[in-house]
Every structure is written in structure tokens, then in C-alpha cells.
Amino acid sequence: MLNYLLFIALPYAALAVFIIGSIFRYRFMGFKVSSLSSQFLEGKNLFWGSQPFHWGMFFLFFGHLTAFLIPRAVIAWNGDPLRLIILEVTGFAFGLSALLGILLLIFRRLTNKRLQMVTNYMDVVVYIVLLVQITSGLWVAFFNRWGSSWFASTLTPYLRSIFSFDPQVDAVSMMPLSVQIHIVSAFSIIAIIPFTRFVHFLVYPVDYLWRRYQQVIWNWDRKDIRASRKHVYGERTKNN
Numbered sequence: 001m002l003n004y005l006l007f008i009a010l011p012y013a014a015l016a017v018f019i020i021g022s023i024f025r026y027r028f029m030g031f032k033v034s035s036l037s038s039q040f041l042e043g044k045n046l047f048w049g050s051q052p053f054h055w056g057m058f059f060l061f062f063g064h065l066t067a068f069l070i071p072r073a074v075i076a077w078n079g080d081p082l083r084l085i086i087l088e089v090t091g092f093a094f095g096l097s098a099l100l101g102i103l104l105l106i107f108r109r110l111t112n113k114r115l116q117m118v119t120n121y122m123d124v125v126v127y128i129v130l131l132v133q134i135t136s137g138l139w140v141a142f143f144n145r146w147g148s149s150w151f152a153s154t155l156t157p158y159l160r161s162i163f164s165f166d167p168q169v170d171a172v173s174m175m176p177l178s179v180q181i182h183i184v185s186a187f188s189i190i191a192i193i194p195f196t197r198f199v200h201f202l203v204y205p206v207d208y209l210w211r212r213y214q215q216v217i218w219n220w221d222r223k224d225i226r227a228s229r230k231h232v233y234g235e236r237t238k239n240n
Contacts, residue, residue: 006183007183010184011187014187022199025194042108045108049108052098053097055094056095056099060094067148074148078149084148088147091147091148095137095138098134102130106131122197125196126192132185154172155172
């Protein structure tokens with residue numbers, strides 16, 4: 001019964017909450033569909049925590065996505081022992097990077113009084129769930145090695161069965177505890193996205209890739225700007 005709750009009921013509940021909650025928040029609380037930046041309160045420690053965390057999570061996410069979308073290619077790549085070791089070591093390194101980043105971000109939040117004033121309960125939940133997710137992933141990578149191969153061969157069929165509404169939990173129920181924790185925490189992250197800072201993933205500014213460049217007009221002397229005929233000074237402003 002516990003396996004059905006964790007690996008069938010939880011995934012569908014998480015996906016339903018994610019879809020409905022995201023639509024509701026975007027439509028009725030659109031201004032809050034963003035990550036409230038704390039950089040103006042403290043920026044130095046944010047940089048050293050945010051960079052390794054985001055780069056680590058970025059590569060780990062697309063690594064898992066690759067194993068989900070093209071599992072045969074991953075298994076074929078791992079057919080060579082050297083390539084398998086390179087992939088495993090690289091993934092573990094990015095996992096350590098994400099762990100270092102999240103620990104620095106937590107330390108920053110705990111030691112800065114300004115940040116504590118703007119920290120809410122859901123921020124704490126975000127840090128806890130992320131810490132569990134990253135730690136369990138490193139646990140899996142270190143003690144249950146060659147995860148890229150058995151992810152593609154075992155977890156990918158399970159995940160696809162969820163999306164095809166024919167859940168198959170037999171293989172997952174036999175997985176080690178670390179793997180099960182990793183799966184549960186992943187679906188927990190999906191479930192809390194609409195209620196946390198995670199929601200800014202949905203409005204990532206990808207339009208920057210094709211948007212026209214913005215022209216910035218510096219606030220120089222007003223008389224020089226309006227009297228100049230040079231393009232670099234910008235167009236004459238219409239306001240007083």
C-alpha cells in the first residue's frame with residue numbers, strides 16, 4: 001500500500017497540483033510569478049552560492065532529461081567502460097557543485113539578518129526539499145553506482161508509465177531506499193512549485209534570445225541631450 005501511495009498517488013497528485021496551482025497563480029497572482037530577488041540585500045555571498053548551485057542543477061536536470069527521452073542512446077554510450085566512468089564522475093561533480101551551492105545559500109540565509117526578515121516558511125521548505133533531493137542523489141551516485149544505466153533501463157519505463165496512465169511500480173518498489181527518497185523528493189518539488197520561488201522556472205526570460213536590444217539613454221545634462229544631433233545621446237525625451 002505504501003508503494004502505491006508514494007509511487008502512484010503522489011506523482012499524480014503532484015502533477016495535478018502543479019498544473020492547477022500554476023495556472024491559478026499565473027492568472028490571479030501574476031505579479032508574484034517570479035523569484036523575489038534578494039541581491040540588493042546581499043550580493044557577494046549570493047554569487048558564490050548561486051553560481052555552483054544553478055550550474056550544478058542545470059546539468060543534472062538535463063542529464064536526467066536525456067536519460068528519460070533517449071534511454072537507448074544513454075545505454076549505448078555507457079557500453080564503453082571509460083565513457084561510463086566519465087559520465088558518472090561528471091554527474092557526481094555537478095552534484096557536489098549543487099550541494100556546495102545550496103549549503104552556501106542556506107548559510108547566507110541563516111547569518112544575514114536582512115535576509116531573515118524576508119524569509120518565509122515556504123523558503124524553508126524549498127531549502128529542505130532541495131537539500132534532501134541533492135543529498136539523496138549523491139547518496140545514490142556513490143553507493144549505487146552506474147545510475148545512468150539503470151535509470152535509463154528501470155526508472156525511465158516507470159516514469160513513462162506514469163505519463164501513459166499505466167503506472168508500473170514493481171521495479172521501483174524493489175529499488176534501494178536512497179533511490180526511493182530521490183523519487184519522492186523529486187515529485188515533492190513538482191508539487192510545491194506553485195507555492196514557492198520555484199514558480200519562476202515557468203517564466204524564465206527565454207525571449208531574451210530573440211528580443212531586440214534595448215536602447216538605454218543615460219541621464220546626462222538635459223540641455224546637451226536635447227540640443228545634440230548625435231545618435232549616441234539618444235532621442236529627445238517627450239516628458240519634462
